[in-house]
Amino acid sequence: MSEPQAQTPPAMTGGSQSYWDLVWGQFRKNRLALVSLVVIAVLFVLAAWAPVLAEGKPWVWREDGRTSYPLPAWLTAPTSGMSVDYLFNYFFFLTLTVPAAVLLVRRSMRGKEFSAKVARKRWSLGLLAAVLAGVVPFIGPGSYERGATPAEKEAQPELQIVKVWHFFRRYRLDNRDYLGARESLSKERGDYAYFPLVAQDPLGQTTDLLQPPSSKHFLGTDNQGRDVLARMLHGGRISLSVGFVAVGIATLIGILIGGIAGYYRGWVDIAISRFIEVVICFPTFFLIITIIAFIDERSIFHVMLVIGLTGWTGLARLVRGEFLKLADQDFVHAARALGCGGARIMFRHILPNAMAPVLVSVAFAVAGAVLTESGLSYLGFGAPPPTPTWGELISQGKTHIFEGAWWLLYFPGFMIFLSVTVYNLAGDGLRDAMDPRMRN
């Protein structure tokens, strides 16, 4: 029998500290780790904002009394580039909607007392709205298809609300060289254009080959006259996504395989452990190069996939060890005594307890994957040519080292160094924060 008063929401106790609250409390005390986390966040934002900061297309283009929005159209067009770009473009919208949601939720709760339950509800609603709002620019009838002229668009009657909604999308995406056309804009006609901060196309080839840093190209140009800063900003997308996607794949495989070995023990464990040992024996980097050499039309996803598929062994061993240890804990026996099945126990009861060391290992693995990707790109086995990556820039720097193209080595090299360092430092901080001996 449930009585109505049982529904009274739990009041803010303030004392309810989950394990992660405690870890965060410790992590915060580590200055270096905190800075690293901030740097990682900045790297993410830079990657998400790459087209906004450095792109050859203008935000607004007015010519002959007609206004168009090439960059926004490009941002939301599914044909705008690789899927990595598409994803990061979505992240770009998230960097706008999430802070807005945070501000709104904060404001709505200002000066009022809320129970933890109501507050949690508001926060989750607000964040959900932000995540959904980030999708909005991408959906709806796309009139960005090449060849669709304004006249054709007007022939398709649209609801006014849809029109407003797809404000940006009504302008077609074209491959026009806006940077070149910029010169021909005439003030007398009232033409104007608003370009991103770094008005340089990361893919656009110019005749300024191997220029040192200047006021036009802040970090110089590469051997095809492409702006290094623009390429580096866009290359951050590749680096970050390879790091996280490859490690995500490796983590999934590692948790599954290691978890099964550790939970079921016996011959299952023996078989899986021997299999892991066999896989460990392959020299990973050469294995990756070999596999990639056999892929005909490789893309960055092949690189991610191969790094992920070869990088799970360490994690699987770690997870296996954790599962072996945790499967003997009383709460696991208790869960079994309550009638929980194997999968439920593995993933709901054991895995959350094993997450801490897994996360530390993931942080280090991300750093490793970023390095591997840079190495592959450096050797020419990474993303296919026009794609900007840090390793590819260094590779160019190597080729032109006697021409003194130091900007091709130092700037991308510094980015690789910085990102690998901050992932390691953050992982270090996480490990220290979870070490009970570090607690006072």
Add this chain to the structure above:
Amino acid sequence: MSDTQPNGALLQVNDLRTHFHTDAGVARAVDGITFQIAEGECLAIVGESGCGKSVTSLSIMKLLPMPPARIASGRILFNGRDLVDLGQEEMCGVRGNDIAMIFQEPQSALNPVFTIGDQVAEAYTVHHPGTPMREAYERSVEALKSVGIPDPARRMGDYPHQLSGGMKQRVCIAMALICSPKLLIADEPTTALDVTIQAQILELLMDLQRKHRLALLLITHDLGVVAEMAQRTCVMYAGKIVESGATREIFSRPLHPYTQGLMRARPAPGSSQHGRQRLAVIPGRVPAATQFQDDCRFRPRCPLAQEKCAQEPPLEDYGAAHRAACWCAKREGYDAWKDAAAASAPKGASGA
């Protein structure tokens, strides 16, 4: 003594043998035990560590890791259904739903990363999939209330480390009982708690047992707990039941030398005639389960050991369903340990 003759047993364990196949040989941890529990009855299984008490309870739940462990023979009839034949999948439906269990250490029996509310609610939803969250929440609050947790709605959001040991054990009991099982197996439920909390938990268990007509299988080595809680008692030694019967009967007239030894080993204030006295002990210890012989397993430690004991004594009835497995148990009113001491006293000088 209607308690001693349960008819319509809820759980009937017949000649259960649980063996572990280890590198050191076959460990016959539970070797042919038979007992039953009626609805609403409390049966205690007592014995030293290593006697197979916990293996018995885990065998009933089929929670033992099955490659090393094997139920070599026997039947575990629960409501007429033989649990030995059930697969793991079907057992998942029995565990928690029909038979629930609470463990010795509430400190480690709760998952540290989830709130109390999550865990209690899960105990319910595991057996009632598709329950709306609100209903599971309400039931959990109700369950926590029924085990005497103050301000249950607020405790729902707490993590296990925020509660005391007694509170945690109450949470465990709430989780065990949320699906209203018919049988609760309590494996040393109070061992890890301090004395005042022990009493509270025992009282709670008795209270719940009465309220829900719950059968309780109490595994313990604490004879005080047994005396207070159990209607019937089985004494286990080295994988076998050496004595069973009504608790009152066993306490007033222990027949097996082992039971008598356990009784003697209790600290009893004011019972000694010579003021302070050393606590009596049973010399030796339980043999390793791989070394069990086919004689009377208590023989190496028994003060009355004789030639006959090389054969295994059967569990014989000595009236009023009071059974004991000892060749010497026939004598009325004997005390194995005193008799043995008296007999060996003159020979003591010669170094026997």
